[in-house]
Amino acid sequence: MTAQLIINGISLGAVYALIAVGFAIIFNILKFSNFAHGGFMTVTAYVGFLATRFWHTSLLWTLLIASLAGGMLGIIAELVAFRRIRNNKGPVIYYFVSSITLGMLLENLMTIFFSTNFYAYPNFFPVATVKVGQLLLGVPELIMFCISSLALIILAVLIYRTKLGTALRSVSYDVDTSGLMGINVLRIIQLAFFLAGFLGGISGVFLGISYTLYPQLGQLVVKGFVASVIGGLGSLSGAVIGAFLLGIIEILLIRLVGSGISPVFIFVIMLLFLLVRPRGIAGSHIQEKA
Amino acid sequence: MNILEVKGLNKRFGGVQAVADFYLDLPEKGIVGIIGPNGAGKTTIFNVISGVYKADSGQVLLAGRDITNMEQHRIAKAGLGRTFQNIRLFRGLSVAENVMTAIDPLTKYNIFSALLSLPGKFRAEREAREKALHYLELVDLIAYKDWQPENLPYGLQRRLEIARALATGPRVLLLDEPAAGLNPKEVIDLIELIARLNRDLGLAILLIEHRMEVVMQLCQYIYVQNFGKTLASGPPAAIQCNEEVIKAYLGDEE
Amino acid sequence: MELLASVLTFTAINVVAVTGVFILTGLTGLFSLGQGAFMGIGAYVAGLMAIKYNFSFPLAACGAVVVGLIAAVIVGLPTIRLRRDYISLVTLGFGEAIAALLNQSVNITGGAMGLSGIPKQTTLLLAVTSAVICLLLVWGFKCSRYGRQCLALRSDELAARSMGINVNQVKMVAFLLSAAITTYAGVLYGFYTTYVEPVMFGWTKSAEWIIMVFFGGINSLTGAVVASALLTGLPEILRAAAEWRIVAYCVIVLLILNFKPTGLFGEYEISLLSLLRPRGNRIREGEGS
Numbered sequence: 001m002t003a004q005l006i007i008n009g010i011s012l013g014a015v016y017a018l019i020a021v022g023f024a025i026i027f028n029i030l031k032f033s034n035f036a037h038g039g040f041m042t043v044t045a046y047v048g049f050l051a052t053r054f055w056h057t058s059l060l061w062t063l064l065i066a067s068l069a070g071g072m073l074g075i076i077a078e079l080v081a082f083r084r085i086r087n088n089k090g091p092v093i094y095y096f097v098s099s100i101t102l103g104m105l106l107e108n109l110m111t112i113f114f115s116t117n118f119y120a121y122p123n124f125f126p127v128a129t130v131k132v133g134q135l136l137l138g139v140p141e142l143i144m145f146c147i148s149s150l151a152l153i154i155l156a157v158l159i160y161r162t163k164l165g166t167a168l169r170s171v172s173y174d175v176d177t178s179g180l181m182g183i184n185v186l187r188i189i190q191l192a193f194f195l196a197g198f199l200g201g202i203s204g205v206f207l208g209i210s211y212t213l214y215p216q217l218g219q220l221v222v223k224g225f226v227a228s229v230i231g232g233l234g235s236l237s238g239a240v241i242g243a244f245l246l247g248i249i250e251i252l253l254i255r256l257v258g259s260g261i262s263p264v265f266i267f268v269i270m271l272l273f274l275l276v277r278p279r280g281i282a283g284s285h286i287q288e289k290a
Numbered sequence: 291m292n293i294l295e296v297k298g299l300n301k302r303f304g305g306v307q308a309v310a311d312f313y314l315d316l317p318e319k320g321i322v323g324i325i326g327p328n329g330a331g332k333t334t335i336f337n338v339i340s341g342v343y344k345a346d347s348g349q350v351l352l353a354g355r356d357i358t359n360m361e362q363h364r365i366a367k368a369g370l371g372r373t374f375q376n377i378r379l380f381r382g383l384s385v386a387e388n389v390m391t392a393i394d395p396l397t398k399y400n401i402f403s404a405l406l407s408l409p410g411k412f413r414a415e416r417e418a419r420e421k422a423l424h425y426l427e428l429v430d431l432i433a434y435k436d437w438q439p440e441n442l443p444y445g446l447q448r449r450l451e452i453a454r455a456l457a458t459g460p461r462v463l464l465l466d467e468p469a470a471g472l473n474p475k476e477v478i479d480l481i482e483l484i485a486r487l488n489r490d491l492g493l494a495i496l497l498i499e500h501r502m503e504v505v506m507q508l509c510q511y512i513y514v515q516n517f518g519k520t521l522a523s524g525p526p527a528a529i530q531c532n533e534e535v536i537k538a539y540l541g542d543e544e
Numbered sequence: 545m546e547l548l549a550s551v552l553t554f555t556a557i558n559v560v561a562v563t564g565v566f567i568l569t570g571l572t573g574l575f576s577l578g579q580g581a582f583m584g585i586g587a588y589v590a591g592l593m594a595i596k597y598n599f600s601f602p603l604a605a606c607g608a609v610v611v612g613l614i615a616a617v618i619v620g621l622p623t624i625r626l627r628r629d630y631i632s633l634v635t636l637g638f639g640e641a642i643a644a645l646l647n648q649s650v651n652i653t654g655g656a657m658g659l660s661g662i663p664k665q666t667t668l669l670l671a672v673t674s675a676v677i678c679l680l681l682v683w684g685f686k687c688s689r690y691g692r693q694c695l696a697l698r699s700d701e702l703a704a705r706s707m708g709i710n711v712n713q714v715k716m717v718a719f720l721l722s723a724a725i726t727t728y729a730g731v732l733y734g735f736y737t738t739y740v741e742p743v744m745f746g747w748t749k750s751a752e753w754i755i756m757v758f759f760g761g762i763n764s765l766t767g768a769v770v771a772s773a774l775l776t777g778l779p780e781i782l783r784a785a786a787e788w789r790i791v792a793y794c795v796i797v798l799l800i801l802n803f804k805p806t807g808l809f810g811e812y813e814i815s816l817l818s819l820l821r822p823r824g825n826r827i828r829e830g831e832g833s
Contacts, residue, residue: 033629035751084802096575096632097758098801100751105794107748112791219747222640225633233629260648267641270634274622278630340706366708378703380696382763391696394689395708401717404688405681411688418689458708 004135005251011141013247014148015206019224020231020239021152022199028172028234029192030086032095033225036077038218039106040197044070045204045217046110052122059124063147067201074197075190077102086189103218111215119213121205144206151202152240155195159236168192223250226266230273232280241281292351293318293494294339294370294462299348301331301338308334310518312348314496316462321488321495323505326515327538332498333375335515336464340372341365353461367395371460373451375467375498379439385450386435389422392457422457429453429483445476449483456487462494463487469501481507506530514538549668555776556671557732558756562772563675563682563765564725565753570762571691572718573698574628575754577747578619578635579726581642584745585612586730588646588653591662591740601665605731612727613720620719625712631719639747646742658741659734666736674732678725682765685721694718752790755797 019041026034048066051057057065081098084090125139159165171178171188179185207220223246224239231242249269253262273280294316301309308331316322324332337343339350341362350358357365371392380388397418403411426432429449434442439450448468455463465484469477481504487493488508499505505512506526514521514535522532529535561583568574590608593599599607615638623634646653653659685691693714697704705711734740756775760767775793 027629033632035632081798081801092628093573093575093762094801097754098798100577101755101794101797101801104748104751104755105791105798108790108794112788222636226637229630229633229637233627261644263637263644264641267637270637271619271622274626274630274634278622278626342702342706362702362705363708363710366706372706374703374706378700380699380703382695382699383692387692388696390689391692391704391709392707394693395710397689399689401685401690401721404690405684405721407680407684411684415688454707 005255006248007135007137008141009248009251010244011138011145011247012251013244014145014152015203015210016223016227016247017152017240017243018148018199018203018206019221020227020243021155021236022196022203023221023224024228024234024236024239025192025196025199027228028236029168029189030082030095032092032099034196035096035099035221036081036102036106037099037196037200037224038221039103040070040073040077040200040218041204041207041221042110042215042218043073043106043204044197044201045208045213046114048201048205049119049121049208049213059143062121062124063202063205066205067198070197070199070201070204071194072197074193074195074200077197078190078193107215107218114215117214121209121213124209140209144209147202148206151199155199164191226270228280229270230280232282235280235282238280238282245281291318292316293320293353294496295349295351296335296339297349297351299335299338299350300346301334301343302346307518309338312515312520314513316494316496317510318494319488319492320510321484321497321508323497323499323509323512324515325499325502325505325512326521329517330515331518332515333466334518336372336466336496336498339365340370340464363395366458366460369459369461370464371455371458371462372464373448373455373466373468375470377444377447377451379447379450379454381438381440383439384435385431385437385439385442386419386422386426388439388450389425389454389457390418392454393418393421396459425453425457428456428487445472445479448472448480452483452487456491456493460493462496465495465497465499467498467500469499469504477501477504480504484508551776553666553668553671553736555773556668556675557666557729557736558753558772558776559675559769560671560678560732561726561729562753562756562768563678564722564729565757566765566768567682567685567694567718567725568722569754570757570765570768571686571694571698572715573694574715574719575632576635576719576722577632577750577754578638578642579722579753580745580747580749581635581639582612582615582723582726583730583733583749584642584646584740584742585615586727586732587662587734587740587745588659588730590731591659591734592652594663594665594735595659595661601663601735605728608731609724609727612723612730616720616723620716624715624719635750636747639745639750643742643746646745653742656742658739660739662734662738662740664735664738666732671732671736674728678728679765679769682725686765690714690717755793759793759797759800 023034023037044066047069048062051062051065081102082095085094085098125143127139129136129138130142159168167178167183167188168191170183171185175185207217211217227243227246228239230245231238231240250262250266253265257265292315296312296314299309299312312335314322324335326332334343338345341360344359348358349356352368352370355368357368380391383391397414399411399414423432423435426435429452431446431449431453434446439447442450452465452468469480472480484495485508488495497505497509509526511524512526512529513523514529516538521538522529522535561579565579568576586608589611590604593604593607619634619638623631647656649655693704693709696707696709697711697714701711756771757768759775760769760771
């Protein structure tokens with residue numbers, strides 16, 4: 001029984017990890033919390049849905065279309081909401097407000113176009129569950145876990161093993177010096193937004209599958225935020241660890257106290273973490289120079 | 291009597307030992323300088339003394355009181371004022387208000403007085419503003435009291451930083467490269483200002499500088515840092531002739 | 545005239561809420577996405593006190609504000625000393641937690657069905673008087689050592705600490721004050737609409753106020769008030785375009801951020817000619833009096 005729960009938790013954690021990492025990428029590069037990420041997820045979830053409606057796409061194609069849409073959305077967002085602030089060296093405060101506003105804009109646009117009806121993805125999975133030894137595993141959860149993990153592994157390889165990834169990491173340490181070293185900072189930032197949007201696309205479709213489709217779907221991005229806080233803001237690996245932890249804790253809590261009240265417990269856990277270990281599990285303590 | 295004593299200070303960042311076994315004595319009403327090439331760890335010393343960084347080991351004593359690793363604002367209240375290598379003035383506040391922020395932590399009225407705008411608040415505000423104007427007069431910035439700090443010429447911004455640090459009512463003033471970016475005339479004015487503050491206010495001053503005329507004219511004792519270690523220390527005349535120092539740093543900057 | 549009274553009352557209530565947000569975001573530079581939750585606490589706690597225990601308005605209001613302050617202490621204490629992003633994320637989580645709590649406690653709060661039957665005690669006069677009083681209080685805060693210290697730490701926390709400012713304490717004061725005022729706005733709201741439900745107090749509401757403050761200019765209390773008056777009044781009158789309203793002002797805010805980031809009013813404040821010296825006027829290009 002517990003093993004079952006833990007596996008469910010891990011699967012949920014994988015989806016949260018996608019969300020958290022999408023959020024963390026932007027945080028690392030531009031040093032602000034991208035509150036539009038929820039909006040990215042909502043829009044891509046609907047795009048994926050439309051793909052299934054009009055083109056009857058399979059799961060993989062839906063994911064591809066939604067993620068590409070997400071990536072494009074990320075690039076557009078960078079241009080519309082953040083480029084000028086960066087060029088004018090505006091304070092971090094402006095990025096924050098811009099991202100919130102963008103998020104609200106996206107969510108409300110979806111509300112207008114799709115009203116508050118609930119839509120549902122078609123059932124991609126011929127078989128609902130599969131039995132592995134003693135355990136009954138949900139096929140959707142299993143597949144989402146595999147795809148999420150694959151995406152994260154590919155991302156990790158990109159970031160730690162390629163030249164592009166090195167450029168990404170260098171920009172996240174110091175934007176100006178990277179520029180002086182010949183890195184095209186604008187392209188790297190666009191890449192970061194593309195990746196964030198791409199991951200958001202995958203997350204959006206998965207959330208849409210798990211929870212049905214409605215305009216406030218993007219609000220589930222809060223889980224990604226909590227995962228990042230627990231894992232440590234500014235750390236990609238922390239985001240992943242935090243997300244898996246969160247997934248497991250949440251499943252266990254739901255079992256114990258029901259899904260309604262679990263946000264309260266999650267919040268309390270987050271507060272406790274901040275009291276005891278503010279830097280999170282894997283976060284680093286960034287010291288300001290005088 | 292030493293107003294500031296540093297004993298065996300160590301600070302490491304990852305693989306880099308930024309400050310190694312640093313000792314310093316600053317006598318009351320004295321002026322002491324720290325010089326050295328860039329990256330020698332001079333500002334790090336200031337940062338550890340003023341509480342921005344935590345020391346790995348060592349002790350800092352202010353008027354005999356152990357202030358090692360105390361919180362920044364408590365160290366400031368204990369009597370240590372400082373300026374910064376990169377000017378850090380408060381935007382959104384006028385020149386006079388920038389100085390007032392250093393007086394504010396000590397002003398008496400409480401939140402309720404503030405909210406309800408009780409008479410006590412107005413009296414305290416008036417007194418605080420007068421004090422602030424007094425400090426502006428000390429550094430000859432009184433004409434600019436209502437300006438926005440970012441509109442001041444660079445040299446005056448540096449002076450404002452000094453005025454603000456003075457307003458904390460310190461016993462020791464830490465000046466981090468106060469002459470950086472100043473033209474020769476401004477440097478002369480600065481030397482005169484620091485000498486005046488030291489003489490008239492009896493303020494002990496610890497100075498990081500690259501401009502040799504400032505250091506040689508003002509300091510009674512100099513510490514030379516290189517790669518975190520103290521290369522040499524002594525009165526200006528001795529430092530000028532020190533072979534090691536010349537080799538490491540001085541060159542022909544006189 | 546019914547409609548006009550209603551619009552004015554809502555505007556006044558929003559002005560109260562916005563002054564709370566102004567202290568936290570405008571002066572201190574902290575973004576709380578939990579202001580909606582504080583309003584919810586205000587409405588529900590005061591409403592319940594009135595319904596179940598027959599508390600009078602002043603008593604219920606005080607009770608609600610006390611609860612709001614306690615919540616603010618719990619949320620703020622671990623979070624305020626950390627970097628700014630944390631306060632935003634944690635208050636977001638706080639909002640979710642409160643919403644969940646309200647939804648779940650069906651027996652007490654009516655859950656998702658909401659709480660109805662709150663006595664209608666917010667009159668136009670009360671709302672407007674509250675707004676004026678809050679404006680005076682916040683103005684007093686801004687033109688005081690607290691306001692200056694907030695602006696200082698907003699501009700440069702490190703330098704602020706070096707000047708002896710107890711940054712964590714000042715942030716906490718701003719946070720608590722902001723929570724108290726916003727909770728009170730919630731009380732006014734509940735006692736006007738007589739019906740509240742959890743979905744009214746989500747983090748998008750908090751985001752709306754932050755946007756209002758930005759619209760007018762983060763450095764200007766006058767701007768914040770004008771913006772909230774405009775942004776509340778207009779949609780009520782333009783009922784028909786309700787759906788596009790939020791889209792419209794999101795677009796406007798994005799435009800403002802791109803082209804005039806200091807907001808429509810920049811740093812301008814109305815100078816009170818009466819007692820105070822004209823310290824409210826920000827002199828833009830250098831020369832002063």
